[in-house]
Amino acid sequence: MAKNIIGLDISDSSIEALSLEKHRGNFVVEAYSRFRLSPEIVANGRVLDKEKLKEAIVKLFNNAKPVAFDKSRKVFLSIPESQTFSKVLSIPRNIKNKDLETAAFTQAEELIPENINRLTAIIKVLSEKNDQKQVCYVAAETEVLQEFVDVFKELDIEIAGITTETTSSFNGLKKDKDKKNTLLLDLGASTTIASVFSEEGLGSSININIGGNNITEAIAQKLNITHSKAEQKKVKNGLTSTESGEIMLISQGQLQPLVDELKIFVNFWQTSTGLVIERVVLIGGLSQMKGADKYFGDNLNLPTKIGEPFIDKSSLPAKLEFSKYINVLGLARLAQQEAEVDFYKKLPKDFGKKTDLGQTVLVKENVFKKFLRIINPLNLLVVFKNKYFVVVLALAVLAVVGFLFKDRLWPEPGPISVEQLIIISNDETKIAENFVGGEYFDFRVFKFYDTATDSELPADYVDNFANTLKRLEANANAKVESLIKEYNPEDFYVLPRVISYEIISTKPTAEDYQPGQELKADFNYVFMMVSEEEIKKILVAEYPELTNKINTLAYEVVVYSHSEGGEYFEVLVSVNKR
Template identity: 30%
Template sequence: MWFGKEKSILGIDIGTQAIKMVQLRSEDYLLETYGIVDLIEPITNQTKPEVISQTIDLLRTLTEKAHATTKRCALSLPNSAVFTSVIDMPKMTDAELEQSMKFEAKKYVPLPFEEVSLSWSLISEDPNTNTMKVLLIAVPKQIRDTYIHIFEKAGLELEVIEIEALALIRTLVQDKSKNDVIIDIGAKVTGINFVKQGLLQLTRNLNLGGDTITEKIAQTLNLAPARAEQFKRDFGLNSTEFLPEAGKPVLTTIRSEIKQVLDIYKSHQVQIDRIVLVGGGAQMPGLQEYFAELAPEVIYGNSISKLSYPKEVEPVLKRFSMQLPVAVGLALRQTE
């Protein structure tokens, strides 16, 4: 029981191109409101004060126009803003782990120790080998503090910050007896997340995404970016007449990276059951077939399958479903 505790929370995903928000009621996963607004510029270590002010205004406007009724928030940091590693370690106590992680972090984080905020969590233990897998997350303090400032100035209460991969798993993994690869193709970054029986095993980020493909098409066909984007969404990989080979190298890079990950796990007798495609960049015809040879099943992620909502909004929700899995997963976090 809640005993007066507020039942709703906002899941807010600030990506490189847009802010996505959902408000969920915890006891029945009711989608109370949602919204998406384009960003003027992504948040980085070098973000100018005027961009921060614009982001504050966008966030405030988004929550007001969506008629959000709570100020409690869970936030995800973009893949490009954090350093994430899954580390194999011998089994040890919590106190020993704390000391070890401070040492291990220096191997994986290419920033001075004093400039990052570290966190870690136990993923799994193997009693046969007396080892465990630990998820290490390092967030540059400057970026963390910038987001905290943005939410404070927008009048929101930031309760949780986590990485996109964990939110995606919470939303998209339906059968925890299976092994999935979740491919999140964003505007500028593609995240590849290997999930074994519901637990994150590996996450990789590629600095290319849907915008990269659009730029290649625009250059080759001498089109304005908006027109090239429309060509990509309308024809995708199904027609070389409209979408030339220019866009293919980007997808080939993504597929090669996925295959490399799968080969590593296959060498340890771990088979992949399905690939789950999400993200605004995944909304391209023919993409499902393009990755078909890599897994027994390739599906588009359904970010609203665990939610309840009025039937009349379903067509609109389905149209935005591919862009909402991180925001939904953040809001679902309070139910764990």
């Protein structure tokens, strides 16, 4: 049964799936797949658009390499850490096991900022010390579990289990034989998940809202460069001084609050359990930053290493990036054994049963099959007795076939162009067909203006700070939309329409300005950017012949409006097909 189970992880920005099989006694990757999600589908671990998520899962299954996943296979899921709670509780040792759950719930209710009746919880005794039992309380919102169960129920895909993201990630790692108490740090873009694992398993975990994005934003601000260039410098320099001491100091400055939070968390866990954390293991995108292991090791005063997959890296598929698949690798491994944290087992037995309605079909009906279905009731034997009708029908069929397959039968020479209207917005109320979620993009511009070099000054011009700043603003606003075209982040397109801007600073200030003096200003413009990958997905879905053939995209803003909900663009996207 375990062989048929697929590890599947749904995050805010992507979904990943992976399955394992045994080969000569060792696990190898059977198949894997990854699909990026638009921002409006899942947010903070909650399903916002169930239909689009179902469509994405179907595509995820169909696009698996080297072979597609079969929908008859079960899936083992993880719940995002942002929707779970994990605490170590001290329960009097004389509490009997039958009353342990009630005692743990009573204590958890005082510690967890959530209605305890809305949670599905798992309780596990970690250790017994003196007159106390150390109990791990792990819970997830039942409503969130229901959202994920409903999605797979409607797809007619059976769920084998649901665990925490931390549990699955830890199981994707290579384990040392010594079974030391381990602090697992999942260093992400916006958050860090810190979890403690002892010999008994998951002990406690917390979310800290500090990640790689904090470093990128600090570098961009302090060096007055774009976010894309700041990201490049972060990756190149890391937390070492070999390339740039300035970048190292900026990066370390952003991580210091994280280290402070981690020290408090470690101290609390050690004090409450009487155990000692013996090492640190790093995973997540930021763990790949140069010098990350040394930085956290030195600051936490603990042996620290980068997490390695439990499967030999040399046996992983060439295109499989371990850092992006660690969670599903652990889920696929858990499917081969008994998961100690499984929320699905705690749910009512009828909480996600398959329906008798059969599979949910998300693909469009084949045109030819639809044609056959329509003409099926006709008495074809009678009709075909008329030879003239047969000739006319044959010509009509040839005409229809020629029209439907004209691109294949008579392909146009050279590149062809396709145009598609795309809706781009960060306003969830604007979701419609061909919709792609957009996000704000800050763009810093530094401009100077010197009245002495301006030949177009009016005769009655009064040289003061306000007038000079006004001319500087006009000059910057006139050029910023052309400048933004040169600074598009990788895999994104920034719409050349200023949404808002502010003047961060001027040199000299208004108080120090003297007539005839050069004025410099630091502007921060806000634009909207969109993932080109998501636009290509829409285009390929609409025009399958564009698959792997899109060369360049051109954009023309047709409609723009602003509301309290956000920005709304209608953009005509032109495609050159190579």
